[in-house]
Amino acid sequence: MDWFKRTKQTLKSVPKTELPDGLWVKCENCGEIIYKKELEKKLYVCPKCDFHFRITSKEYIRILFDEDSFKEINANLMTVDSLNFKDSKPYIDKYMATVKKTGMKEAVVTGTAKLEKHDVVAAIMDFKFLGGSMGSVVGEKVARAIDKALELKVPLLILSSSGGARMHEGILSLMQMAKTSAKLARLAENKIPYISILTNPTTGGTTASYAMLGDIILAEPDALIGFAGPRVIKQTIGQDLPPGFQRSEFVLEHGFLDMIVHRHQLKQRIAGILDFFAHKNPH
Amino acid sequence: MAKKKQRFVLEFEKPIVNLEEKIAEMREYALASGLELEDDIKRLEKKASQLRKEIYANLSRWQRVQLARHPQRPYSLDYISRMCSYFEELHGDRRFADDKAIVSGLAKLEEFSIILIGQQKGKDTKENLYRNFGMPHPEGYRKAMRLMELAVKFNKPVVTLIDTPGAFPGIGAEERGQAEAIAYNLFRMARLPVPIINVIIGEGASGGALGIGVGDRILMTENSWYSVISPEGCAAILWRDASHAPEAAEAMKVTAPDLLKLKIIDEIIKEPEGGAHRDYDLAANVVKEAILKHLRELVKIPPKKLIEQRMEKFSKMGAWKE
Ligand SMILES: [Zn+2]
Numbered sequence: 001m002d003w004f005k006r007t008k009q010t011l012k013s014v015p016k017t018e019l020p021d022g023l024w025v026k027c028e029n030c031g032e033i034i035y036k037k038e039l040e041k042k043l044y045v046c047p048k049c050d051f052h053f054r055i056t057s058k059e060y061i062r063i064l065f066d067e068d069s070f071k072e073i074n075a076n077l078m079t080v081d082s083l084n085f086k087d088s089k090p091y092i093d094k095y096m097a098t099v100k101k102t103g104m105k106e107a108v109v110t111g112t113a114k115l116e117k118h119d120v121v122a123a124i125m126d127f128k129f130l131g132g133s134m135g136s137v138v139g140e141k142v143a144r145a146i147d148k149a150l151e152l153k154v155p156l157l158i159l160s161s162s163g164g165a166r167m168h169e170g171i172l173s174l175m176q177m178a179k180t181s182a183k184l185a186r187l188a189e190n191k192i193p194y195i196s197i198l199t200n201p202t203t204g205g206t207t208a209s210y211a212m213l214g215d216i217i218l219a220e221p222d223a224l225i226g227f228a229g230p231r232v233i234k235q236t237i238g239q240d241l242p243p244g245f246q247r248s249e250f251v252l253e254h255g256f257l258d259m260i261v262h263r264h265q266l267k268q269r270i271a272g273i274l275d276f277f278a279h280k281n282p283h
Numbered sequence: 284m285a286k287k288k289q290r291f292v293l294e295f296e297k298p299i300v301n302l303e304e305k306i307a308e309m310r311e312y313a314l315a316s317g318l319e320l321e322d323d324i325k326r327l328e329k330k331a332s333q334l335r336k337e338i339y340a341n342l343s344r345w346q347r348v349q350l351a352r353h354p355q356r357p358y359s360l361d362y363i364s365r366m367c368s369y370f371e372e373l374h375g376d377r378r379f380a381d382d383k384a385i386v387s388g389l390a391k392l393e394e395f396s397i398i399l400i401g402q403q404k405g406k407d408t409k410e411n412l413y414r415n416f417g418m419p420h421p422e423g424y425r426k427a428m429r430l431m432e433l434a435v436k437f438n439k440p441v442v443t444l445i446d447t448p449g450a451f452p453g454i455g456a457e458e459r460g461q462a463e464a465i466a467y468n469l470f471r472m473a474r475l476p477v478p479i480i481n482v483i484i485g486e487g488a489s490g491g492a493l494g495i496g497v498g499d500r501i502l503m504t505e506n507s508w509y510s511v512i513s514p515e516g517c518a519a520i521l522w523r524d525a526s527h528a529p530e531a532a533e534a535m536k537v538t539a540p541d542l543l544k545l546k547i548i549d550e551i552i553k554e555p556e557g558g559a560h561r562d563y564d565l566a567a568n569v570v571k572e573a574i575l576k577h578l579r580e581l582v583k584i585p586p587k588k589l590i591e592q593r594m595e596k597f598s599k600m601g602a603w604k605e
Contacts, residue, residue: 136601228452
């Protein structure tokens with residue numbers, strides 16, 4: 001939920017996790033100067049310290065799916081500001097500016113694809129679009145992706161990268177949690193596999209709905225995963241948070257992840273899981 | 284969180300309360316002095332009634348939020364004790380603990396035996412510490428789910444009373460999977476094969492409220508609020524200052540009339556004039572009648588159809604164009 005604040009903070013310095021233009025990139029974690037082409041080849045993982053750079057939906061699509069296999073669906077859904085929401089400026093202006101800046105229409109891209117020849121339906125969230133926040137369109141696109149997986153009877157992948165529900169759509173955002181979870185419940189009744197992939201960050205209403213409902217839940221290393229944001233928790237309890245709190249390793253340790261997967265192995269490990277579910281036992 | 288006082292009067296309630304006190308004084312004086320003041324008293328009572336109508340007909344969203352948080356507002360147990368002829372509280376999630384921020388149990392509501400689940404705040408500091416200010420931990424949501432499974436097993440409708448400033452943001456809550464607990468409840472409640480009625484009776488803050496808030500009918504008492512985040516939380520992020528909460532409440536459209544217009548809730552339950560805290564018995568009776576009306580409809584619907592309709596209901600929520 002605090003994507004707005006974060007954006008403002010990062011504006012002061014050079015954007016840290018997003019890759020600046022130019023040939024060289026500095027690792028946010030270890031300070032290593034990395035040749036951009038090299039970083040791209042390494043799937044945006046620091047060759048020195050394994051830090052996973054935050055990447056966009058476009059890059060995840062390239063990393064996860066067989067070449068040119070991703071076919072976008074429901075690409076034209078766009079936001080309507082039915083609350084007439086306004087803070088320092090109207091929400092709809094902020095939204096349109098983001099559309100212009102990112103070239104995307106919302107914080108999730110959905111489609112059909114192949115992953116090591118397995119047909120899948122995928123929803124890939126994108127943090128760069130208003131902090132990956134979930135409003136009506138994100139909820140609706142995810143819901144339709146779930147329905148598509150049910151219709152095609154193919155496994156569903158959702159990759160989360162989200163600060164949570166979008167405040168500017170008030171109660172409508174909240175209800176997207178109920179909507180997507182309801183659709184997932186129907187998918188589960190039909191025994192269609194759902195693999196949930198958590199990246200940095202996955203918090204708030206996104207975590208408290210589809211992100212935590214996978215048959216298999218995997219996360220990239222060191223991703224922030226939780227319900228409440230660390231700042232809110234710190235403020236509420238009035239004490240410092242333990243090191244590593246709400247990071248992938250912590251969440252795994254407490255039993256809410258199946259596995260942590262390095263980005264280099266992401267595709268291969270998911271393919272293995274898809275193979276497993278597709279396999280028919282002799283009888 | 285609102286601070287507790289013996290007699291708590293909101294700023295906009297003051298003219299009414301002052302007038303009411305005046306009337307009470309006059310009555311006392313009339314009694315003691317033997318003077319005939321009945322005409323004057325009647326005149327003032329009429330004025331008070333008019334004033335109440337005026338003030339409560341024009342409440343801002345923020346004023347409604349304040350009413351929803353009124354320290355004397357009836358809480359779940361106040362409703363339960365007045366609505367139900369029988370209530371046996373069941374404790375614990377059978378996994379970790381008994382969360383005092385959620386009360387739940389076996390209840391009888393007129394002709395129905397139901398599972399009743401409610402978020403519970405405290406009336407004073409001591410009670411509030413015990414109830415964690417109505418902010419559940421994961422074990423609260425899991426207790427609620429345990430009782431809902433009981434409802435399925437024995438074919439009982441579920442009624443939930445929602446009144447929370449949010450799911451608790453703490454270390455233990457995160458360690459024990461607050462997000463998973465809420466997510467699982469949404470997932471399961473969407474397909475529960477028994478009628479579910481959700482009533483927002485005070486505060487409906489975010490996932491903490493929704494965690495027991497998926498059902499066939501969503502009802503809301505007149506001065507409750509329900510949104511994706513508290514007005515203060517929204518203001519702290521977007522205005523960078525929690526004191527802008529009144530503007531955030533306006534912007535997010537958090538009131539019952541807003542939610543009816545947005546097609547999120549099914550019905551607004553009228554509160555006694557001046558708010559539910561002015562008359563517990565009446566408030567509880569109106570809520571009870573509303574629940575009964577919907578229960579009588581819902582029990583006639585076969586489970587499969589009920590689940591289909593519930594899915595349809597939530598599928599439609601939201602706004603987009605293509
Ligand atoms: Zn590095």
